[in-house]
Amino acid sequence: MATVYAVGVGPGDPELITRKAERILRRADVILAPVSNPSEASVALDTIREFINEERQTIIIHQFPMTSDKSRLIPAWQEAATIIAGHALTGREVAFITIGDPLFYSTFIYLLRLLREQWPQIPIEIIPGISSINAAAAQATITLAESEEKMAVIPATAGIGQIAAALAQFETVVLLKVRPRYADILELLCRTGRTDSVVFVERVGSPRQKVLTLFSDMEAHSPDYLSLMIIKQPAALKN
Amino acid sequence: MATVYAVGVGPGDPELITRKAERILRRADVILAPVSNPSEASVALDTIREFINEERQTIIIHQFPMTSDKSRLIPAWQEAATIIAGHALTGREVAFITIGDPLFYSTFIYLLRLLREQWPQIPIEIIPGISSINAAAAQATITLAESEEKMAVIPATAGIGQIAAALAQFETVVLLKVRPRYADILELLCRTGRTDSVVFVERVGSPRQKVLTLFSDMEAHSPDYLSLMIIKQPAALKN
Numbered sequence: 001m002a003t004v005y006a007v008g009v010g011p012g013d014p015e016l017i018t019r020k021a022e023r024i025l026r027r028a029d030v031i032l033a034p035v036s037n038p039s040e041a042s043v044a045l046d047t048i049r050e051f052i053n054e055e056r057q058t059i060i061i062h063q064f065p066m067t068s069d070k071s072r073l074i075p076a077w078q079e080a081a082t083i084i085a086g087h088a089l090t091g092r093e094v095a096f097i098t099i100g101d102p103l104f105y106s107t108f109i110y111l112l113r114l115l116r117e118q119w120p121q122i123p124i125e126i127i128p129g130i131s132s133i134n135a136a137a138a139q140a141t142i143t144l145a146e147s148e149e150k151m152a153v154i155p156a157t158a159g160i161g162q163i164a165a166a167l168a169q170f171e172t173v174v175l176l177k178v179r180p181r182y183a184d185i186l187e188l189l190c191r192t193g194r195t196d197s198v199v200f201v202e203r204v205g206s207p208r209q210k211v212l213t214l215f216s217d218m219e220a221h222s223p224d225y226l227s228l229m230i231i232k233q234p235a236a237l238k239n
Numbered sequence: 240m241a242t243v244y245a246v247g248v249g250p251g252d253p254e255l256i257t258r259k260a261e262r263i264l265r266r267a268d269v270i271l272a273p274v275s276n277p278s279e280a281s282v283a284l285d286t287i288r289e290f291i292n293e294e295r296q297t298i299i300i301h302q303f304p305m306t307s308d309k310s311r312l313i314p315a316w317q318e319a320a321t322i323i324a325g326h327a328l329t330g331r332e333v334a335f336i337t338i339g340d341p342l343f344y345s346t347f348i349y350l351l352r353l354l355r356e357q358w359p360q361i362p363i364e365i366i367p368g369i370s371s372i373n374a375a376a377a378q379a380t381i382t383l384a385e386s387e388e389k390m391a392v393i394p395a396t397a398g399i400g401q402i403a404a405a406l407a408q409f410e411t412v413v414l415l416k417v418r419p420r421y422a423d424i425l426e427l428l429c430r431t432g433r434t435d436s437v438v439f440v441e442r443v444g445s446p447r448q449k450v451l452t453l454f455s456d457m458e459a460h461s462p463d464y465l466s467l468m469i470i471k472q473p474a475a476l477k478n
Binding site: 019068103104110124128143 | 247249252253254255256257258259261262307340341342343344345348349351363365366367368369370373374376377378380381382383384385386387388389390391392393394396397401404405408409
């Protein structure tokens with residue numbers, strides 16, 4: 001039996017992969033890459049192209065539909081878990097690659113649950129990856145937190161009420177997946193006096209990266225799916 | 240004039256350094272490593288030993304006292320910023336190394352502020368690093384957040400009231416620097432029914448790493464300075 005590796009490949013820049021991830025990706029027998037749409041390339045796979053060898057390694061591209069409809073998601077998760085387990089049980093090391101970190105808003109979390117329930121004997125190792133939050137802060141050179149500051153991370157889909165509550169209590173609020181609520185978020189930032197203490201980062205680490213620090217630029221922009229905002233309390237924005 | 244790099248070296252495992260960090264560390268002219276106590280080794284420097292060449296590169300170990308007394312901290316920050324600027328202005332690339340990520344509870348944040356104020360002409364580049372949070376979650380195989388879950392990160396020094404408020408509102412609460420409030424935290428976890436939905440991780444990624452998943456083991460333990468806890472809402476702990 002072989003180990004299953006969940007490999008965080010970071011935000012999308014091949015140089016922001018860890019040395020450990022590189023070592024495991026070079027030697028894995030099977031690499032499983034997620035895509036949300038069969039017509040699009042896998043961002044995770046594009047990030048690791050230079051390490052893999054398609055003649056020696058089996059590359060599987062698996063579709064996970066971009067939906068919250070569990071009746072469509074569960075079969076996709078189950079199928080991926082079955083493929084992974086099948087290889088691992090016959091002694092082939094599998095690396096499931098994931099953008100960012102495998103335990104932070106990643107599809108791997110659902111696969112982990114199924115693998116543990118159905119094949120508890122298969123060893124699983126998680127290789128952490130640079131999260132889009134740390135990569136975005138680095139690109140915008142905005143501090144995430146210091147000293148006794150508290151930070152909240154909120155998917156914008158959790159709702160404007162949750163975002164407003166966090167802004168009132170936390171020195172730093174990171175909003176993920178901002179596109180579906182973008183207009184409401186901008187309105188909230190105006191209302192709470194945060195227009196000078198926010199950065200917007202889209203597709204960090206990729207050639208299509210965009211970093212906006214001026215609120216007027218954010219107002220003029222239509223955000224991409226992979227976009228986030230880092231919002232500081234005005235008093236906490238010291239640089 | 241040369242660029243100043245703030246290089247996140249991750250939690251302490253040389254394999255959890257990014258390829259970009261490795262490239263910059265191998266070529267930097269000057270490497271500045273922080274220590275809190277002159278009698279102790281620099282954890283960041285120990286992490287990168289295999290990449291550096293003390294014959295070609297200048298290695299500077301700089302002490303930042305472990306205190307909240309600004310009258311002792313500010314001179315240490317100012318001295319480090321002056322050293323960094325001095326090298327950069329004469330064309331020598333400086334890499335300031337930091338455990339974890341340079342913009343997340345790191346000493347570099349204070350240096351960044353001084354460098355920007357006093358030498359705004361010096362270019363600064365931030366290389367993100369794997370945070371202890373992602374590394375600890377990977378070691379404990381505990382999910383940080385999924386779907387619409389919200390996550391709060393709180394230094395325990397912020398106080399038990401802040402921790403209790405976050406536990407009531409967030410699916411995941413990460414507590415950093417738990418040692419000074421350890422007994423109070425354990426009591427709070429008992430009172431709020433979280434004894435089965437918490438992990439404790441100390442010195443993640445180092446040879447002295449400790450991962451505790453049983454509350455009774457946490458009660459019997461005296462935590463180290465570099466320790467954290469990941470606490471899930473009981474309903475959110477699905478694996």
